[in-house]
Structure formats: C-alpha cells, structure tokens
Amino acid sequence: MTAFKFDPKKLAKLNNPERLHRENPELIWTTLALPSPDTVIDIGAGTGFFAIPFSRKMPHGKVYACDIAPEMIGWMEENLPDDCRQKVIPLKMTENTVPLPDGQADLVLMVNLHHELENPTALLGEAWRLLKIGGKLAIIDWRDEQTPDGPPVHIRVSESHIREQTHKAGFTDIRAHNNLPCHHFVVAVKEA
Ligand SMILES: C[S@@+](CC[C@H](N)C(=O)[O-])C[C@H]1O[C@@H](n2cnc3c(N)ncnc32)[C@H](O)[C@@H]1O
Incomplete structure (x- = not known):
C-alpha cells in the first residue's frame, strides 16, 4: 500500500504561526534536555519549522534538514533566514x-x-x-x-x-x- 504523503503544494500550512503554540519548538527543545548537542538530523523537515529554531540553540552546531520532497529542499534553500544559512543544511534523502x-x-x-x-x-x-x-x-x-x-x-x-x-x-x-x-x-x- 502506498503511504499517505503531505502535499508539497500545501507547504505554507507548515509555516502557520499557530503551530508555535500547538507544537512549540521551545518547549520541545527544553523537554529533550540534550547535554551539549552539535548535530541534529531532522527527518521530514518540511520547511524547517523545527530545524531553524533548533539551529539557533546550537551556536556551533548544525541541523541537517532532510526530506524526500525536492519542493521542500528547494523552499528551504531559497527561504532560510540569513542567520541559519551556515547552520541548517537542506538535504535530499530517499524514503x-x-x-x-x-x-x-x-x-x-x-x-x-x-x-x-x-x-x-x-x-x-x-x-x-x-x-x-x-x-x-x-x-x-x-x-x-x-x-x-x-x-x-x-x-x-x-x-x-x-x-x-x-x-x-x-x-x-x-x-x-x-x-x-x-x-x-x-x-x-x-x-x-
Ligand atoms: C507533514 S510534513 C511535516 C514537516 C515538518 N516536520 C513539520 O512538522 O513542519 C511531512 C514531511 O515529511 C516528508 N516525508 C515523507 N516521508 C518521508 C520520508 N520517508 N523521509 C523523509 N521525509 C519524508 C514530506 O515530504 C513532508 O515534507
């Protein structure tokens, strides 16, 4: 059976600011309590909704923002904020x-x-x-x-x-x- 996949045409939904309350990246990061992380791999990163704030938590670290959808990789390459460009690495993966x-x-x-x-x-x-x-x-x-x-x-x-x-x-x-x-x-x- 083919798995249900998020439609990349709807990627703007992933940037909905309401998500900051429902899936609060700050709360998630704090709950994870990582001792001194320098490498995060975000699988199914979408538009980097988590990769971006998580990269800001690691002054010298990197987030690999991996996705199977070329549209998501392209969107991140074009739209990453300037302060994250060296720290968030969009990466195409396979299933x-x-x-x-x-x-x-x-x-x-x-x-x-x-x-x-x-x-x-x-x-x-x-x-x-x-x-x-x-x-x-x-x-x-x-x-x-x-x-x-x-x-x-x-x-x-x-x-x-x-x-x-x-x-x-x-x-x-x-x-x-x-x-x-x-x-x-x-x-x-x-x-x-
Ligand atoms: C619902 S979106 C969530 C995006 C992001 N994690 C977020 O919460 O904002 C799911 C993402 O996973 C990607 N995806 C689906 N299957 C995947 C797989 N096997 N490996 C990597 N990415 C996958 C889709 O292309 C889509 O960008």
Whole structure:
C-alpha cells in the first residue's frame, strides 16, 4: 500500500504561526534536555519549522534538514533566514536512507512524519545508524484521535505502536511526554 504523503503544494500550512503554540519548538527543545548537542538530523523537515529554531540553540552546531520532497529542499534553500544559512543544511534523502555517515547525531527528530512512512522499521534502523551512542530519537506525531487539525484519524499511529516499533529497532529508555495538546511525543535513547 502506498503511504499517505503531505502535499508539497500545501507547504505554507507548515509555516502557520499557530503551530508555535500547538507544537512549540521551545518547549520541545527544553523537554529533550540534550547535554551539549552539535548535530541534529531532522527527518521530514518540511520547511524547517523545527530545524531553524533548533539551529539557533546550537551556536556551533548544525541541523541537517532532510526530506524526500525536492519542493521542500528547494523552499528551504531559497527561504532560510540569513542567520541559519551556515547552520541548517537542506538535504535530499530517499524514503529510508539519509546520505550521512554513521554515529554523528545527538538527536534525530521526526515530526508529523510517522504516519507518512512506508517502512517505519527501516527508517528507525536508519535513525539508529545515524545517532551517536547516548543520542536521542524524538518522534512527535498526531495523536490517534480527533483533533482540530491534522491528517485523517484512520492513518494516525498509536503511541503504543510507536513505542513498540522503537523498542524493536533497539532503542531503550523510551519515554512519552504528555506536554503537547494534539501530539504524541516519544523520546528514546541509543544506548551502547
Ligand atoms: C507533514 S510534513 C511535516 C514537516 C515538518 N516536520 C513539520 O512538522 O513542519 C511531512 C514531511 O515529511 C516528508 N516525508 C515523507 N516521508 C518521508 C520520508 N520517508 N523521509 C523523509 N521525509 C519524508 C514530506 O515530504 C513532508 O515534507
């Protein structure tokens, strides 16, 4: 079955400032409590809604803003704010593969992506490969219940399913944070 994919023609929706309350990047960053990160890999980065503010949290760090859609990569290349141009690197990826070396990320971030994945097992394995030992995977996706906005409920993924898939991919210390009104927020660690 072909997975539901976000329509790049609707990319302006991703920049809706209402999201700053519903999916507050500041709150998400604080909750993640990364000790001294220098590399974030944002998979399914869209327009960089998270990549941009996260890059500003790391004075000497980089965010690789990865997406399968050339429209998203092109949009970021044209529209990144000047202060982020050296720090946010738009990067075209394929469905399950990020063209970056092993073991370099402090954080792999996936927001509003899980319900679009063709093969979650393969992409979670890719996240594992990309992370440093001690690095974190954060999966934030629409709760599988009716919310004022978001994709059809029948394609959303339950928190228990996300936890199970994450566990099977080898992650440990899997925690769910309950501080976003419409989203699951699951964080897991790549331990040695
Ligand atoms: C709903 S948008 C979310 C964008 C961004 N994370 C945000 O929350 O603003 C989902 C994005 O994931 C991308 N996408 C879908 N499947 C993907 C995959 N397997 N790997 C990378 N990106 C993917 C889509 O092209 C789209 O840009």
